[in-house]
Amino acid sequence: MNDLLGFAAYLLMPMIGIGIWRLDIVRRMPLPARLATAFAAGILATSIVMAMLSLISVQWNRTKLFTILGILAAIGARLVITGRRAQGAGRRSGEGDASDSDSPPAPRALLPAPWAVLILVFVVLTGYGVLTARESAGDLHFFWGPKAVRFFRAGGIDAAYLRQSDYQPAHPDYPPLVPLLYAWSHTVSSGSLSWWAAVAATVLFLFGAVFLIHGASGDGPGALLVASTLSYAYAVGFAAGGADPPLVFFEALTLVALTFLANERGSDVLAAIGLCGAAWTKIEGATFAIAVVLALLLVRRDWKRALRISAPAAVLLGAWVLFVKLAHLLELYRGAAMDLYWDALPGTLVTMARTATYELYALPWIIPVLLLALGRNRGAASLPLVVAALTAGVSVYFYIHLPDPTWWILASAPRVLLTPLLALLIAALASWRPRAI
């Protein structure tokens, strides 16, 4: 029962974030993608609410969180309903989008497409892998979970716990979204933190990303490629229960919004939510945000859009860094300014290349590279491709801050490389079917 309640907490997220359905661009997506966008918005809203309550010294408990998040869900639902009514009235008075209202519904196929069946196979395989403890991240028990337990018990972000020297190896300065999310799950289950719910949530994050990509690109086989590649890479990287599945999920939201969706306000909102979520999930999320901004400047030369979508993430991350400083926590954000060991570069590249094979002759990379080579609209792939290159480059840059990073690379690269891998997969899809919905 504890595990079921703990998992149900994650399933409540789309209800909390349902207000995002108000956006036209989301309304035009198929239901699974709409659920995934609401899932992302719900997680971000929940973690911000929990952090804000901590900031003003209001202790969480189930009643307070259910009340506040319930109000958020109700406001969101009302926004969606009034939006629909307004749209309906617009249609009746002839102001609506004719293409929306006049087009006949697409005929339903009797049998699901082969790609859909195969995606389901990967849902089952990943579900099996996580529920038989074959994909679990060690970091869940080392720091994400303990932080969540302590935050739950303290009813807030527990700076005193984070400050203790005994817990320095647990990265006290890491962004708070994942421990807050697990603390929310703990709040719902109440009894104890459900470690099983945390690893099972990986399925939601992984296939949430797949639904987003399919919903925005309309590319079924492409979604299958993402589902199969990431399912395999997550298993090899032991990602389940760690921060990488939510990180990749938020990154997918940003990349699909910038790559597949029309350049309008709604896609900027989605991209911004993705960047906020990524920046508040892992330090790597901040470097991803910087890579996206640089890619927008380099490829599209659109500094206004870059500013628009990155400003909320900068504010959120800035607030967290300020908290880290004011609470006197161990701070690694300045790690990038530490000495570099250029002598370690060749060895780093060799070890990274070995790790990047994912024990399958680098197939996860080879297929998207082949598709990119064969694709006709490579221009549409430029932005995610630049993000892939920058995030891979940043990984190398961080690794050479140690004179011999071999162990570090072996322990982390299969997960760290998920970001450039995702960006490359999206680039490969974009090079074939750039499509605005």
Add this chain to the structure above:
Amino acid sequence: MPHFAEPDSRRDRVRHVLIYTAAVVFAVALVLRFRSLGGPYFEFPDTIQDHVSVQRWPSADAIVLSRNAAKLLPRGATVTVLQPSAAPNYDATHYLTAVGLMPHQTVIRQNLERRPDYVLALREPLVHPAYELFAEVEGGRIYKVRR
């Protein structure tokens, strides 16, 4: 609206073959990987670390021992977790794992000079003049500081 690729059925077929072949290869590789991590294959495991390696993973033992010790030890007691022959190696694997599982106790680093009230010893007995055996539970032994 971005322009679409010119329809090219041969290219599309090549794309489909690549994607579906890769998906089948990934599926088979996943099944083989899960198989290589050892059985039992259709039982709900005791801990989330039970099958991350063919060999039993150290943190799986730490989870079982911490879970059992949490029920026996008094609230507020200071505790550390170690494998006597390996400490201070695997410090994070051992004591950090206990932090989330023993919320009513205070888990500290593996420094016996600090004389934690209890030491959870994984896999093998602890021989230390300052500690005596308190209990033997699934996953290891619990030692109490001599007062």
